[in-house]
Amino acid sequence: MSLLLLLLATISVLAGVGFWMARRRALAAVAAGPARLRSLPGYYGWYAALWSALPAVAVAAVWLSAAPTVIRSLTLASVPAASLPHDPAKLELFVNDVRNIASGGIASASADEVALRAADRYAALRRRGFEATLALVFAVGVAGAVWGVRRVRPELAARVRVEGVLRLALLLCSTMAILITIGIVLSLVFETGRFFDKVPATEFLFGTHWSPQTALRADQVGSSGSFGAIPIFVGTLLITGIAMVVAVPIGLLSAIYMTFYATSRTRDVTKPLLEILAGVPTVVYGFFAALVVAPAVREAGAWVGLSVASESALAAGLVMGIMIIPFISSLSDDSITAVPISLRDGSYGLGATRSETIRSVIVPAALPGIVGGFLLAVSRAIGETMIVVMAAGLAANLTLNPLEAVTTVTVQIVTLLTGDQEFDSSKTLAAFALGLTLFLVTLVLNVAALSIVKRYREKYD
């Protein structure tokens, strides 16, 4: 970290010096003569500063991204090939040991003389590499600054150049959104591909038995390792369904009540309260579900003579429903208030009561928006993690009974990835396959919802 700071400090100081010199040179050039600067003096300063900083940053970035690989292969090359482990996994462990020793950390028990010597080499290489980079960054920074300062002339269009760079930077920032999407898709698809090498895709998509316990050792018993995800999908849909049954009527009705019936005083009180409901972190809902709702559901079940699992789908679904109420309510509110007032007045004018107007005019007119909001809410419920992790079960039961424990996609992702398995096991890779499924399903829902809402909005504008 401090090395990085040193690099950054070097670059900024050089850029600062470049700025100052270029600005002074620009002012000096016009101090005597009749010539006038084409841009404000500061732009000449920025011009030289950019010339100094950008190449230097590029050099530093190249080193920082290449260093681990280069140092690793150089270190390994220095170790006699005979004393290196052949197994790739063990080699990785060896490299990790070397890295840890080199950073002054603790190595695993298998560290030996070879590793120690390699670690010395590793540390030396790293130090030398860093020193070389610092020197190179300094040289490039100075050269850039000199080049930039020397090009400063009154007739140079410094502002145009600087602004061009700035606009390019802004463009790059906005492509981040695309890069993130590409990153998500690539990382998920890549790992999922490796998963499907081990487990056929058809078994994953259509299998009805989920039991991801893979063996740590080949001879271990109890490794069932079957990856049929149907029970998980069904469980997810069950909990989502319960949440929707709770959230849609309550959310929609409260949005309608707020717009048509509530006095402005009631509205001023209830709206912020609903916003609080929306702002409560999901982990708090999860705690609430596990501590209060699940036992309450179980006792209520026992009271009417039903046996309810202690981690029932009902409890998780109920709490998720409460969480989604403000979401549905605010989205329905938006689409209801977007209905032109003339439709409402027309309905009143024909003698309809308020509820008749709402049911036969407002809601049908706002339906696309409401459906869009519903789809977004479904997408949110499917992707919701903490409530189900804390209140729903781990057992992948294939059932539609809300009183039993079911598991969901997000629960499985969390349990598969927070364990101690090595990263390449089909167990951890399965999490990425589930993640890809989750991403695709929510993507389809979001695109559908956004396009419905967009089309609807155009209708009345």
Added chain:
Amino acid sequence: MTDPSRTEAPRSGPPAGGTGARGRTSPGERWASPQMREHLRRRYRAERRFERAGRAAIGLALLGLAVLLATVGANGFQAFRTTELRLDVFFDPQVFAGLDTASADERDQLLARADYGALVRSALERLFPDVEGRSARRALLGLVSSGARDELRDRVTADPSLIGTTHALWVLADDEVDRYWKGEVSEDLSEGERRLSDEQLSWIGGLAASGRLRTAFATRFFTSGDSRDPELAGIWGAVVGSFLTLVVTLTIAFPLGVSAAAYLEEFAARNRFTDLIEVNVNNLAAVPSIVFGLLGLAVFLNFFHLPRSAPLVGGLTLALMTLPTIIITSRVAIEAVPPSIREAARGLGASPVQVVLHHVLPLAMPGILTGTIIGMARALGETAPLLMIGMVAFVADVPGGFRDASTALPVQIFLWADSPERAFVEKTSGAILVLLGFLIVMNGTAIWLRRRFERRW
């Protein structure tokens, strides 16, 4: 179009302009007919029913909120108080044998390694001299938190002259004693259902009678890191972890988000590429947070080999997650700046970039900051992505830097909620209260900013 209120109407009764009454009766008579009155009554009843349903819906939603807050509040309040026990500790010189002849280095070692448990034990046994037997003594020692030893060590290390003297000290009680003393353990439970035995309860009674038990403000809860012992566990480590994480998130997401928003609003040509960016931004805002966790795991940990469990990685992951939110809110704020400002600046000779940097962005800044704070508040409450990048590890130390292993406030809540000890329930609720407190402050600041600085054009 199906209308429930109309299908409810009696078939015989004529709705307004219905077929049955056409021609022969005047409109006034028709409205006054018994069928019509009945029909009207039904319609009004339906109206009232509908309104009641709306009221019930709001009531249910608010009931959910009320129960949630009441549960957390009632439990969490207890986490801010802790039970202490007064012991007359004799700092027995025998425990520190050899201290006089030791060199300075050895002295520190001796002081650090001395058997402070023995001091606690003998102090307790002096209070209850008639306790006999190993298991009874262990039960007696169980009344005092294991943190009491560390407390004594800190005192002696700070002031070695204590050795050989006797001091009345308040030390932390065990978490079960704490719960019992706060009245959280029901008295009706039989001995087998309690964590404390009848014998221990009688000792507690004895201590209470002699004024050796008290409830104090739980400073420890706010100043220490996590611990396996509920009475020693605190949230400071998690708060620092969350803070470091948010610093990373803010330094990455804010400049990127505002730049992207400025580009999309002010410079971007309307073409396919811009549309693609827009579609991506809108979709990313609705992608489940756990997917960002998977991205962080695959990219930052497995590809770039950044340290696991570190605020650096957590902050980067949350930055990717909040970026779309910040872009969207910043665009709205930039869009709200009226075109006349831009035209005036252009008219006075400003370049497009100058218009944006000198006029549009400063005017949009209150709205941008409001959106950013709300995005940060969301990031502060987010748990799932942090689980993916390993911030669930048990970390007892308060993190000192961006690459240290650390946890975050919501993750700490998750971890404590998963702990089997009942005493962690109140710790969890206390941590939730602190988290909600931070969120209220952040959102309150956002609302204040909006009220104070945002201009309606």
